[in-house]
Amino acid sequence: MKHPLVSVIIPTFRALDCLKISLAEFLTEERCEVVVGLDGDRPDFRRALERHPVTLSVTERRQGACATTNLAAAQARGDYLLFCNDDMVPGPGWLDAMLRPAGPKTVVSAVCWEPGLIPAPPPHAVRDFGHHPGSFRRDDFFAAARREAAAVTEPGVNYPFMISRTLWDRVGGLDERFEPGSASDPDLFIRLALLDPAPEMVRARGAVFYHFASRSSIFAGGRVSLGWKLHRRHGRLMFRMKWGRMWEHRFGQAPAAEGWRGIKPGPEPPIAGGLWRRIWFGPRARHQVVRFGSGPGEAGGVREPEPWTGRTITIYVWGGLGNAVMALPMINAARAALGDRNVSLVLPGPEMARLVPEPGRLKNVKTAKDDGLLGVLQAAKADIALASLPYPRWRYGLLSVLGGARLRIGDAELRNPLLNRPVATGNRGSHLVERNLAMLEAIGLRRGEAAFDIPVNQRAREAVVCFLEKAGIGGKTAITGLHPGSGNPVRRWPEERFVELGRALVGQGRRIVVFGGPGEEGLAARAASGIGTRAVPFCADLETALAMIERCAAFIAADSGLAHCAAALGVPTLALMGPSDERMYRPYGPRVRVLTGKADCRPCYRPGRPVRCRHQRRICLDIGVEEALEGLGELA
Known part of the structure; x- marks a missing residue:
């Protein structure tokens, strides 16, 4: 102008x-x-x-x-x-x-x-x-x-x-x-x-x-x-x-x-x-x-807003593996805009750090499990406090105050007097990845595209090759991953249906790898045994699990953290969800299909709250094997 x-x-x-x-x-x-x-x-x-x-x-x-x-x-x-x-x-x-x-x-x-x-x-x-x-x-x-x-x-x-x-x-x-x-x-x-x-x-x-x-x-x-x-x-x-x-x-x-x-x-x-x-x-x-833009009659367009620079931010991640995956786009966007040395992370456990690209470049990465309250407070010292959804409003608010954050950002629906910047991130029907990114707008950062950038370790890839060779699965053989477990048992699809689905996939000529998370070794072994000799149980640390998921041609799971990992890695993912709201919690990625039961009482799951089901069996997880096969076929 x-x-x-x-x-x-x-x-x-x-x-x-x-x-x-x-x-x-x-x-x-x-x-x-x-x-x-x-x-x-x-x-x-x-x-x-x-x-x-x-x-x-x-x-x-x-x-x-x-x-x-x-x-x-x-x-x-x-x-x-x-x-x-x-x-x-x-x-x-x-x-x-x-x-x-x-x-x-x-x-x-x-x-x-x-x-x-x-x-x-x-x-x-x-x-x-x-x-x-x-x-x-x-x-x-x-x-x-x-x-x-x-x-x-x-x-x-x-x-x-x-x-x-x-x-x-x-x-x-x-x-x-x-x-x-x-x-x-x-x-x-x-x-x-x-x-x-x-x-x-x-x-x-x-x-x-x-x-x-x-x-x-x-x-x-x-x-x-x-x-x-x-x-x-x-x-x-x-x-x-x-x-x-x-x-x-x-x-x-x-x-x-x-x-x-x-x-x-x-x-x-x-x-x-x-x-x-x-x-x-x-x-x-x-x-x-x-x-923004230019004056009347002049050429030009919207200029990208410059971010708040020269400030430090602590991002808190709560919950399990799936929540950590859904927080990654927000973390990566903050790192790109503010610089790695201005970003600190507080994570629930050390395994979650495996999801973060080059965590050593960040200012601080602390876990509540290993570093305790004093370590968390050390990472909490920052100008800005931000938490990924869902979060415990009072614990997060207290930590952000104790850390001395001048700007304490939270979701407007989770009101807390300790947080001084409520952000309208969307309604309860919006996905948590998108709502997490919306909170970045409170500090002048554009949300951009959701980029997960989960690193896969080369040594883990080599360990997967060795494991598959011992199981008689060649390097060019397409495998399908099944994960019958979940961090919360109420979200699991029935084990016998996973077995039935695995047998149907074997009948189509597929090789099956049955994944098991921490404490799920017995579940994975039972499911693989029920499916037959063309299925093999696989239980390993998160780094190796990510490499195995990357190797899969398709991944089928209940509402679990590994399903979120598969979707973030771009693997075709079929998620079988019951009490959770799929609009908010579904695996987020370009090649995802979600199936749910037809119960009119769902969704009833809320993080941190027990699910009290009035039915003798969870009809919200009443998804047939044939329906699952059709859903998998749509991903092909």
Whole structure:
């Protein structure tokens, strides 16, 4: 975009529906650029904004309206800055009306129409064109604005207002001691009036904005939240401590400088100032700038957002082997963006580290089983804490706090007061791999494609070749892997059906390898014996098991960690699932087929909770052998 004449500064927190309407109008004006200040990073805002040629100024967590506005204004390139709330929509001809009286020593405000949810103080007026974006009658608003707007000016100042860049720099922006923002407006206007020479403050009656009645300030039908009341009280207390008395001018009036000259603003009160901010917002958050797209009429597209760099992150993985596999895309994406030396892992057991490519390059890899609490806390020391789903909300929250993480990310559905960044990762029907990747968006990382990159050890491959040769299976013989086990017995397909399925596969000329995990040696031996001489039991460590799975032409398993490994390695995988929700927990990969029983009471399995089945047998696992053979055939 060419050098813009006006930069529109819009601080926002959660009024995305209002912001979309506001952007649609501002972006039609070629003389403007739009800078959106996002108070706390949110993936839904990023996805919405990346479709538009805007500049996004974002903090990793909430900092308040004053800091957000100042940071956004610092990114502006225009000669004039227009400061506007996220729930204000400009009317027709607003820019020309405000530019006519504008100058390097003039502050120009606009008129606001409001729907009347709250009393509209002069110079605002009640004009109801919809109480929320869904009911906004844009055409009626524009027609009324053209009809009633007057091309005159009057003394006064209010939001939205336009100010020259030099004047904004002279006054020093908003005073961040007023966070989250209440009473910062009169403080700013008084400081402007005290400049020498003092700027002229006028209101352009021809510039009309529609204001959705402070929806972003938690007004709802006249009811004000307790949080907003506390903020307002803090702002008034801060103003009195700073200036020694309260302001006397009414809303929309330009303050008279005479009544404030000679007053030296007081120092920051330790309780009302810095301590309040630290309690409410925590330490100063890191800042990021993303410029999406390009200006009107110019070639270009969406620029990739730069990640939060120079920070350390600890990723916690909970549960069994399957959960660790589903966490791998998130781990690999974090490593690629932040660098290996900035990433630490906390894993349930040492075997899980076998799934991670080159774990020695990471900052820390600790396991609860081997390293204990002290070792886990050593790895927990990081700027950011992130946990793969599913996770125990209280244990994870406590560890992340003890590790000193300033940004503690969790799923919005697993609310926990110890976690300060809830992320809407999707509904319960979304796969955990995708929901894990969505949590990365909270630190500005694009999720990208799910990359597992499970390493397979060459020595393990050689051990598999030796094992198969001893079993009389040649190097070019196609084998089918069966895994009748599972970490939780309630998720196992009946053993006798695995035997029947194995015999049917042998009848098709296949060689069978029956896998067994830790403690499943007897199960694997029984199943292989039941199938016959063309089946061989195989029980080994995870590294060797991965090499054997890689060797398989197809893999059939119950809801188990090895099924997830097979799918991640790209092996055609048939998963036989019962009480688990296959939408969330199915093996994730390009060549996966999932079969489930027809029970209307499924899914009933939740991690960490016992399954209490009211049926004498698990009808959710009532999957026939013929159905399994058909499912395997579809993978061919």
